[in-house]
């Protein structure tokens with residue numbers, strides 16, 4: 001199968017494309033349902049809750065006071081496009097965890113997005129240094145369709161775990177399947193193992 005946006009993979013990049021994926025230079029937009037309403041940042045807030053010592057809620061202005069980092073990573077959509085060297089700026093997830101202090105039994109993180117979309121990952125996945133709560137892509141604020149004002153960036157998993165229009169983070173002792181995980185996608189979602197679909 002050939003896609004119109006497909007790019008031939010140069011030899012030196014071959015080992016960065018997981019099995020069954022094709023390379024694109026474009027930045028496709030993918031999500032379930034309609035774009036959420038464009039948010040008024042004055043009303044926007046970010047909630048950190050669940051099994052933590054210190055739950056908290058931040059305004060946009062407060063969120064932007066948190067420490068910032070930049071990361072460049074490759075993204076892989078389960079619909080088979082991969083894009084290399086995407087550059088993001090945002091708050092490291094690990095900083096949120098540091099402030100919230102998850103209880104010792106916490107093993108999972110649930111990202112909560114606008115309109116009820118969720119995605120779930122093990123705490124160890126979220127604690128990787130490249131896991132960001134990002135407001136910027138390629139040096140510019142996120143566009144509406146890519147998650148303005150804030151999205152998760154989760155390294156090492158298919159891109160559906162990277163919730164756009166992020167509004168909160170929940171720490172949990174138990175795993176709770178997110179939107180796509182309930183709808184047939186593989187909970188583990190490792191592109192290198194082609195963990196696309198669940199068996200159930």
Ligand SMILES: Nc1nc2c(c(=O)[nH]1)N[C@H]1C(S)=C(S)[C@@H](COP(=O)(O)O)O[C@H]1N2
Pocket residue numbers: 027028029030031032033077078113114117145146147159160161162163164165
């Ligand atoms: N809130 C929300 N985030 C979401 C989705 C969604 O449906 N809703 N889809 C996911 C999927 S399947 C992919 S591939 C990426 C796509 O991000 P992009 O549109 O910025 O390329 O967003 C993910 N984040």
Ligand SMILES: [Mo]
Pocket residue numbers: 030077078079159160
């Ligand atoms: Mo996707």
